[in-house]
Amino acid sequence: MAGFRDRNAGPVDMRVIPHPAVTLVLELGDGPLIVDTATGRQQLTSLAAGLLHGALHVRGENVECVEVRLSPLVAYAVLGTSPADLEHVVVSLEDLWGRSAPRIREELIEARSWQxxxxxxxxxxxxxxxxxxxxxxxxxxxxxxxxxxRGRVRVEGLAAEVDWSRKRLWSRFRAQVGLPPKRAAKLVRFDHAVHRLAAGEGAAGIAAESGYADQSHLHRDVLEFTGVTPATAAREPGLAVDDIA
Known part of the structure; x- marks a missing residue:
């Protein structure tokens, strides 16, 4: 969980890097958040973003918000809907929680401190x-x-380990987590690798130790998930928000 308050003159323009969590954002500032996705643009005062296939762009002025990253296992209960319904989708919390969403926002605005x-x-x-x-x-x-x-498990063997058929596991896993197991493993591996890039480690070593075939394979994954090169992705400030409930 993190709190964010923009103290700069001018609008905020951030790229949201995909990560293996469902993201909730409660905007407490003066204006809406403008969210650009592959499917279009939305103006929202609160949002839930599912497990993403690519980066989002979020813009706004006088932004002040609380951001929470939920494990998909927790999100299934908290949101009251299947994470599969949020796959690569951003929705308003009002669509999920109804009238309680604006009431929660007012309580957070009136709170005296971030704590x-x-x-x-x-x-x-x-x-x-x-x-x-x-x-x-x-x-x-x-x-x-x-x-x-860290995404390196052989997903083909997971069904046998839980004594389910492959078809049943893939169906239930996607419905309750939001992605099929193979895609989930790819996202988890990418998340681990991009955080190591942000920490200043070399791409060649990360690729070798994270299960990528080579450095070019890592480069392609980063480009697929973020739309930018590994060097650019490593500088994204959103990678500093790591806590997952």
């Missing part, structure tokens, strides 16, 4: 998580295996 805002947000997520749907234990286990291996 109070974070506490309110934590309480909200906990309440919704207690009453929302839960993922299958087999799906949760497979997701944890993918994340724990």
């Amino acid at each position: 109070d805002r974070f506490a309110l947000t934590d309480a909200l997520l906990a309440r919704r998580g207690e009453t929302g749907p839960s993922v299958d234990p087999q799906v949760a286990w497979c997701w944890d295996r993918i994340v724990g291996s």
Whole structure:
């Protein structure tokens, strides 16, 4: 969870790098966020972004917001909808939570400090998580295996490990996580690699240690997920927000 307040003159223009989490943003400033995706442009005061295939551009003026990144396993309960419905999609939280979304926004605006805002947000997520749907234990286990291996697990063997058919696992995993296992593993591997790039490590070493065939393979993955080169992606400020609930 992170709080952001723009103190600069002029608009904010940020590229949002894909990561293996569902992102919630509650805008508390004067104006809406303008979100550009492959499907068009939206103006939103709060949003939920699913597991993305490519980067988003978010713009706004006098931006002040709370951002939360949710594990897909948690998002399934908190959002009250399947993450598959949010695959590469950005929607308003009002579409998901109805009248409670603007009420939550007002409470956050009135909070006296960022600590109070974070506490309110934590309480909200906990309440919704207690009453929302839960993922299958087999799906949760497979997701944890993918994340724990940093995307390098052989996804073809996951079904046998949970004693499910491949068809059943792929169907349930996509419905409850938002991506099929192979795509999820690719996203997790990319996320690990791009954070190492941001930390200043060399691309050749990252490629060799992260399961890429070579440095060109890493370059293609970064370009596919972000639309920019590894050197440019490594400078994105959004990579500093790492906590996933």
